[in-house]
Amino acid sequence: MDSLHAIGFYVSAALSVAGGLSVAFLSDRSRRGLSLAVAAIGVAGIYLSLSAGFAAIVALVCYGGCALLLAGSTYRSVEPAIAAQWRQLGAVAAAALMAALAYAAYRGHFAHASFFGGPIGSAALGRRLFAHDALATEAIAALVLVALVGATVAWRARDRSR
Amino acid sequence: MSVSLVSVFFVAAALVGVGAFVSTWRRDLTHALAGVPLMFAGAGTAFAGVSRFAAAPAGGSQLLGQEVAVLLSVAALAAVALGVGLAGREGTR
Numbered sequence: 001m002d003s004l005h006a007i008g009f010y011v012s013a014a015l016s017v018a019g020g021l022s023v024a025f026l027s028d029r030s031r032r033g034l035s036l037a038v039a040a041i042g043v044a045g046i047y048l049s050l051s052a053g054f055a056a057i058v059a060l061v062c063y064g065g066c067a068l069l070l071a072g073s074t075y076r077s078v079e080p081a082i083a084a085q086w087r088q089l090g091a092v093a094a095a096a097l098m099a100a101l102a103y104a105a106y107r108g109h110f111a112h113a114s115f116f117g118g119p120i121g122s123a124a125l126g127r128r129l130f131a132h133d134a135l136a137t138e139a140i141a142a143l144v145l146v147a148l149v150g151a152t153v154a155w156r157a158r159d160r161s162r
Numbered sequence: 163m164s165v166s167l168v169s170v171f172f173v174a175a176a177l178v179g180v181g182a183f184v185s186t187w188r189r190d191l192t193h194a195l196a197g198v199p200l201m202f203a204g205a206g207t208a209f210a211g212v213s214r215f216a217a218a219p220a221g222g223s224q225l226l227g228q229e230v231a232v233l234l235s236v237a238a239l240a241a242v243a244l245g246v247g248l249a250g251r252e253g254t255r
Binding site for chain 2: 032051055077079146150
């Protein structure tokens with residue numbers, strides 16, 4: 001990996017982590033959506049610098065869509081009856097999870113190998129998705145269908161109850 | 163300056179940790195949904211990194227990690243859409 005790709009990787013990583021942290025701390029809905037969009041750009045940049053161009057395009061569209069959904073006018077607030085100390089305990093557990101994962105990455109022994117793939121590779125990836133691993137693709141398609149139908153039914157039920 | 167698999171795993175760990183933090187820190191459940199795509203992005207980053215640095219077969223490339231990253235992105239969008247839809251039914255403005 002040359003210096004340009006390395007710089008792109010680290011800048012994108014900083015963007016994605018900073019965007020994710022901003023999502024946690026910003027109170028305004030539209031700003032949170034903007035932060036998630038910045039994180040989406042960062043993730044797409046990471047994928048692009050890892051020579052996964054097609055995955056970068058899909059990630060930009062999907063995580064950008066998540067940002068639009070969470071910043072849009074359809075947003076409704078749901079407040080659970082959970083005490084603050086449980087949320088604080090969960091935040092500490094999240095930090096412990098990050099530390100454990102980072103330690104596992106640091107202690108791992110990985111072999112070095114050369115890479116021969118192209119920057120986009122959509123044709124080869126499409127062959128894998130629709131020919132070699134068609135069952136996994138169909139499972140994700142079923143999940144998307146269930147999610148969209150569930151979201152539509154939930155919205156219709158809400159409109160009927162008004 | 164170079165990037166290794168360990169660097170990729172550090173970034174992936176940070177994204178998963180930040181996603182878990184977002185999901186637990188905010189009181190509003192719809193806001194906590196924003197942590198889901200971040201955690202999925204972290205997992206996808208690890209898979210894409212393994213794909214990038216894995217030993218490739220002769221004349222080809224290792225694409226399984228990229229494939230999982232694509233599927234995780236789509237699954238994250240579906241999960242957030244369903245969550246926002248359910249919150250629209252139960253929640254308040």
